[in-house]
Amino acid sequence: MLEQNSSQRHRVVIVGGGFGGLYAAQAFRNAPVEVTLIDKRNFHLFQPLLYQVATGSISPADISSPLRLVLRNHRNVRVVLDKVVDIDPVQKLVILPDGTLPYDTLVVATGVSHHYFGNDEWKTHAPGLKTIEDALEMRRRIYTAFEEAEKEADPEQRRAWLTFAIVGGGPTGVELAGAIAEIAHGALKHDFHHIDPGTTKILLIEGLDRVLPPYPPELSAKAAEDLNRLGVTVCTQTMVTNIADGAIAVRAGESEETIAAKTILWAAGVKASAMGKVLHDRTEVELDRAGRVIVAPDLSIPNYPDIFVIGDLANYPHQGDRPLPGVAPVAMQEGQYVAKLVKKRLAGEVLPPFRYSDYGSLAVIGQNSAVVDLGFVKLSGIIAWFIWVFAHIYYLIEFDNKAIVMMQWAWNYFTRGRGARLITGEGSPKGLRAEVPAADVQKQDVPTTQAVS
Amino acid sequence: MLEQNSSQRHRVVIVGGGFGGLYAAQAFRNAPVEVTLIDKRNFHLFQPLLYQVATGSISPADISSPLRLVLRNHRNVRVVLDKVVDIDPVQKLVILPDGTLPYDTLVVATGVSHHYFGNDEWKTHAPGLKTIEDALEMRRRIYTAFEEAEKEADPEQRRAWLTFAIVGGGPTGVELAGAIAEIAHGALKHDFHHIDPGTTKILLIEGLDRVLPPYPPELSAKAAEDLNRLGVTVCTQTMVTNIADGAIAVRAGESEETIAAKTILWAAGVKASAMGKVLHDRTEVELDRAGRVIVAPDLSIPNYPDIFVIGDLANYPHQGDRPLPGVAPVAMQEGQYVAKLVKKRLAGEVLPPFRYSDYGSLAVIGQNSAVVDLGFVKLSGIIAWFIWVFAHIYYLIEFDNKAIVMMQWAWNYFTRGRGARLITGEGSPKGLRAEVPAADVQKQDVPTTQAVS
Numbered sequence A, B: 001m002l003e004q005n006s007s008q009r010h011r012v013v014i015v016g017g018g019f020g021g022l023y024a025a026q027a028f029r030n031a032p033v034e035v036t037l038i039d040k041r042n043f044h045l046f047q048p049l050l051y052q053v054a055t056g057s058i059s060p061a062d063i064s065s066p067l068r069l070v071l072r073n074h075r076n077v078r079v080v081l082d083k084v085v086d087i088d089p090v091q092k093l094v095i096l097p098d099g100t101l102p103y104d105t106l107v108v109a110t111g112v113s114h115h116y117f118g119n120d121e122w123k124t125h126a127p128g129l130k131t132i133e134d135a136l137e138m139r140r141r142i143y144t145a146f147e148e149a150e151k152e153a154d155p156e157q158r159r160a161w162l163t164f165a166i167v168g169g170g171p172t173g174v175e176l177a178g179a180i181a182e183i184a185h186g187a188l189k190h191d192f193h194h195i196d197p198g199t200t201k202i203l204l205i206e207g208l209d210r211v212l213p214p215y216p217p218e219l220s221a222k223a224a225e226d227l228n229r230l231g232v233t234v235c236t237q238t239m240v241t242n243i244a245d246g247a248i249a250v251r252a253g254e255s256e257e258t259i260a261a262k263t264i265l266w267a268a269g270v271k272a273s274a275m276g277k278v279l280h281d282r283t284e285v286e287l288d289r290a291g292r293v294i295v296a297p298d299l300s301i302p303n304y305p306d307i308f309v310i311g312d313l314a315n316y317p318h319q320g321d322r323p324l325p326g327v328a329p330v331a332m333q334e335g336q337y338v339a340k341l342v343k344k345r346l347a348g349e350v351l352p353p354f355r356y357s358d359y360g361s362l363a364v365i366g367q368n369s370a371v372v373d374l375g376f377v378k379l380s381g382i383i384a385w386f387i388w389v390f391a392h393i394y395y396l397i398e399f400d401n402k403a404i405v406m407m408q409w410a411w412n413y414f415t416r417g418r419g420a421r422l423i424t425g426e427g428s429p430k431g432l433r434a435e436v437p438a439a440d441v442q443k444q445d446v447p448t449t450q451a452v453s
Helices: A019-027 A047-054 A132-151 A155-161 A171-187 A217-230 A275-283 A328-346 A381-399 A403-415 B019-027 B047-054 B132-151 B155-161 B171-187 B217-230 B275-283 B328-346 B381-399 B403-415
Strands: A010-015 A033-039 A043-045 A064-066 A077-081 A086-088 A093-096 A099-102 A105-108 A112-114 A163-167 A201-205 A232-235 A239-244 A247-252 A255-260 A263-266 A270-272 A304-309 A361-366 A369-373 A378-380 B010-015 B033-039 B043-045 B064-066 B077-081 B086-088 B093-096 B099-102 B105-108 B112-114 B163-167 B201-205 B232-235 B239-244 B247-252 B255-260 B263-266 B270-272 B304-309 B361-366 B369-373 B378-380
Touching (some): A010 A019, A010 A328, A019 A033, A019 A105, A047 A132, A047 A171, A077 B132, A086 A275, A132 A171, A132 A263, A132 B077, A155 A255, A163 A171, A163 A255, A171 A201, A171 A217, A171 A232, A171 A361, A217 A232, A217 A361, A217 A369, A217 A378, A275 A304, A369 A381, B010 B019, B019 B033, B019 B328, B033 B328, B047 B132, B047 B171, B047 B381, B105 B328, B132 B263, B155 B163, B155 B255, B163 B255, B171 B201, B171 B217, B171 B232, B171 B361, B217 B232, B217 B361, B217 B369, B270 B275, B275 B304, B361 B381, B369 B381, B378 B381
Parallel strands (some): A010 A033, A033 A077, A105 A304, A163 A201, A201 A232, B010 B033, B010 B105, B033 B077, B105 B304, B163 B263
Antiparallel strands (some): A086 A093, A093 A099, A112 A270, A239 A247, A361 A369, A369 A378, B086 B093, B093 B099, B239 B247, B369 B378
16 A cells, blocks of 8 residues: 655656656656656666567666666656556556556556557467567577577478568567578577577568668668668568467568577567557547557647657657657657646646657667668667667666676677676577478468557 | 587586686686586576575576676586486486486585475474575565565554565575564565554574574674664574464573464575485495584595595585685685596696685675674674675676676665565465464474574
8 A cells, every 4th residue: 555645746657667757757857746667577688689689689687777876866756666556647647556646647658569460379389579588488499599500310300490581671670680690690600519500590570571670761671671681581561370389481472481580579569558549538539550549749648738748658749750669769758748747737828739749760770880870860880770779778877877888899899899798587499499390381471560669 | 419529538527607607617718628607507506695596686697697697708618508317427327308418527516405404384384495486486575575464554554564484594594584674674664554664573493502503703792783673573592383374483491482474485494405415325434413424535426536526515524623714715615626626636646635715704694884804804784784785796797797797786875775676486475475364383403593594
């Protein structure tokens, strides 16, 4: 049971400590409000680098900042490690498993999770990448595959262990494919006696006609070229029709094929977190196809000016042809906007609608290879890669001095090492062996593009 | 199914990639033998620093070196990720789940695991510290306890969340107790609104009359003094009679007590890994009370001169009053000795019995505080601490340049930070709530000293 805030100050409750929630909490610094930040986890996760944990470059703690540490000097913010199960917008209460919490302003920033387009049974065979646990599971599967290949005497099975299929050609898919190619052709090159990791087949499967669909076509082409150079087979206009243990069925035009691949990774779709539905049920706010909340121009919910939705969970349709993308800078700016709006309101002032300032998009393919769209200029190759590195270090060290990550990167850069390639966790390597033969795979069409981000 | 070694060279199979197995494998460098190193894990774990993972100072990868990376330049060593289920000493075969592997020389170095003195039901309530997974579970429990205390309104429950009991006053228990005290009084000092982590109660429970029993009494006294200064309550001559969820029952002399403690950590006993029993069943070799293999003066098994047991799994009674301790330097020297012996044998020469060169013992209590027994001199305080730091860095960077750990330590030293304090893994904080009231605790005597190490 949580104690209620006894002060008379305006009570802000923020749900979710991602980029949106954390930037909102920080932006209330020195404001005459009492902020409660609720998160299920005790740390903020720097999600843009999660793929580096999944591929064994860095450790989970390198991209995780304890929320209490980040907010230590914000005396008007308290952190509560808990889960919000419901809200009561009339009584203005947030419902927790063990109690309730009153709010004057509610900011919901709970993000999105994976979406398998109705095929939730694929999840076991093709894990996605949203949490630290997801990343460690991917890491376990990737490195276990090489170990199993080394032990496998049957050439067909060995080939399947050395085949990686990544579903979804958005930034996450491109990053994963590029990193796995570097692992196979670089870090592990000399480490095995029976297999040549250089023969690894990496398939990047995308439903649309190019990778990185939200980027300008010339950057997509450059990314595909760099991926090919790294040894990734880019399969565009290719639909996934089924996924089973050790096999993925795809269709490209008229041709259908089932590929034996022991490691299948999901980077294709996202759907709104459960708070989307809670808000819909309680306020009748409209949701989009992915379950995201369609917000008003000031990021509030229509008819509920004291409830805001920000970050990946929000669909902001008031700027440009399509909703704002589900990327960190949007969430950060939205968080800061909401804090500013609440402070203005308390001072009896108003603020014009939210407007996202787009400083550009970045996606990394591999070492010395990235694409950057700054609007006025489009870059690729090593210059783009350096911009990517510095942009990420800049944001990473903002919260919690992560100088260690820089050192680790510098070390990896010169050694091409993957020092964090531990196989840890529950399942043993045996747990990954195919139990369903590839022939049992059923067909069904689904898109493979990242629907939201 | 593993392919058999087709060469005519002497085949050495090493089971276990800890200090013993890895040093043996490395010592065969350039020898005319084919070495196969079998381990369940794909990395060597630097166990002496595992408590720093458990307490959130460093990340698992910082103390784990991929075996293939460490052995990359040893062309006569191949690494197999697998589990040995049995051996056939007559046919000279190692039995794996999917096949067999012939050997000419077998080196068994599979170490020890926790021992609850017949009370295996305590395991859930008082986890031990041997693997990366164990360390992450301890870390989860330690940091979850502070979060639950922050949310708890009932003062008695809150007190239980802020009470930590560590069972066993050997080096691991002392390290854990000291580190938790530093977390409570240092890293978390300013991070909570409702609780004062400075009121945390840390109990170190030891059955004998002093902590660090294998050390000289004056160093034990110094360690107890430093622990007290850090805020640890040292309870010597105290037996644990039962452990339940959220409660530990102890007896000191005539007085019995049940203490409400939500976090109970086990550092008290170890027992031989399963290979001890396998060797006993197949060779009739004698085991000690902890299940360790009593080896011959050359570390072989009586009547089986081609089977060696080294490291924590071996009981070597041929030097001093009691068996050699279960510490890394013993395992390293044993591994090197066996490699040398095999090489001599192949050259038709002999080697005198194994003799451990004891360069001293180190145990750390906290920042600037350690005890060092170098035989000719006994040190404590900051000088001992620096010796401890440099000894550990020296061995750590030997395998795989872990410069990162040094940076992290330097950073932590000046900031007193615990950057790796993530709560990750399966169980939610709720999962830790007491289900058995303290009153249900049954009594039973068990020793609390570390029986082996």
